Amino acid sequence: MTAPPEVGDPPRETDDATVMSESVRRPERFAILYDRYFEEIYRYLAARLGTEAADDLAAETFLVAFRKRHTFDAERGAVRPWLYGIATNLVAGHRRGLVRMLAAFRRALAHDAIEAGPEDRVTGRVDAASVRGPLSKALAGLSAGDRDVLLLVAVAGLSYEEAAESLDIPAGTVASRLNRARKRVRAVLGDVNPMNGDADE
Amino acid sequence: MNDLSAVREHLAAPGPSEETVARGRARLQRLIVDERTARPSRPARSARPARVGRDRARPGAPGLG
Numbered sequence: 001m002t003a004p005p006e007v008g009d010p011p012r013e014t015d016d017a018t019v020m021s022e023s024v025r026r027p028e029r030f031a032i033l034y035d036r037y038f039e040e041i042y043r044y045l046a047a048r049l050g051t052e053a054a055d056d057l058a059a060e061t062f063l064v065a066f067r068k069r070h071t072f073d074a075e076r077g078a079v080r081p082w083l084y085g086i087a088t089n090l091v092a093g094h095r096r097g098l099v100r101m102l103a104a105f106r107r108a109l110a111h112d113a114i115e116a117g118p119e120d121r122v123t124g125r126v127d128a129a130s131v132r133g134p135l136s137k138a139l140a141g142l143s144a145g146d147r148d149v150l151l152l153v154a155v156a157g158l159s160y161e162e163a164a165e166s167l168d169i170p171a172g173t174v175a176s177r178l179n180r181a182r183k184r185v186r187a188v189l190g191d192v193n194p195m196n197g198d199a200d201e
Numbered sequence: 202m203n204d205l206s207a208v209r210e211h212l213a214a215p216g217p218s219e220e221t222v223a224r225g226r227a228r229l230q231r232l233i234v235d236e237r238t239a240r241p242s243r244p245a246r247s248a249r250p251a252r253v254g255r256d257r258a259r260p261g262a263p264g265l266g
Contacts, residue, residue, distance in 0.1 A: 027237055028233050034229055035226075038222060038226075059228050139208075157209075
């Protein structure tokens with residue numbers, strides 16, 4: 001029987017990078033990061049894919065992170081954006097899976113009027129499945145890269161630098177993607193305030 | 202409200218249920234246990250002769266070795 005992980009643990013307020021480092025030799029320490037970040041990672045995933053997918057992918061994010069913890073490099077960024085990067089990759093994988101499924105569905109039901117289109121349009125619809133109204137149109141129209149940046153900043157609350165760490169891209173690219181995404185959102189929103197109710201509620 | 206906060210508020214999702222949190226933690230715990238089981242928790246000792254009997258159960262006991 002394994003000893004309870006809490007026995008002999010250092011104080012819980014230990015910083016993330018230290019916990020991550022300790023978890024390489026003491027894997028039970030990794031549970032601290034789960035306790036700290038599971039809820040916000042879940043909310044991010046639920047905002048992007050809905051709660052059903054988030055139920056599975058939020059946990060999967062931490063399983064992937066646990067398996068890859070040896071590769072975490074504190075010199076290249078913090079733990080939190082690293083976790084969001086993993087979650088964002090899982091979103092992309094999830095979308096690809098759905099796109100494949102939809103493609104198979106289309107082939108099987110060739111007589112149906114299921115519209116074919118570029119992957120981004122399909123994945124955009126999937127990604128925006130949890131939203132309604134004008135924002136869903138704006139998000140669906142974004143490229144996957146622009147959408148990732150927008151949602152990491154707007155939903156997850158990451159800084160430009162953290163979003164860059166998450167996606168392993170230069171901060172300048174984050175800025176240009178975000179600028180482009182925000183223009184699209186503003187253009188679609190126009191004068192509509194999405195907080196003032198949705199027509200399809 | 203700017204466009205970023207509009208996006209954030211509009212996409213706001215409920216937090217996970219206690220069951221979801223517990224299920225995810227249980228999955229992680231299984232992985233942790235698997236790893237602890239698969240490898241020793243401390244590095245291999247140097248070429249020291251293996252102890253037997255009571256001494257083996259008390260590797261840190263003074264006066265040994």
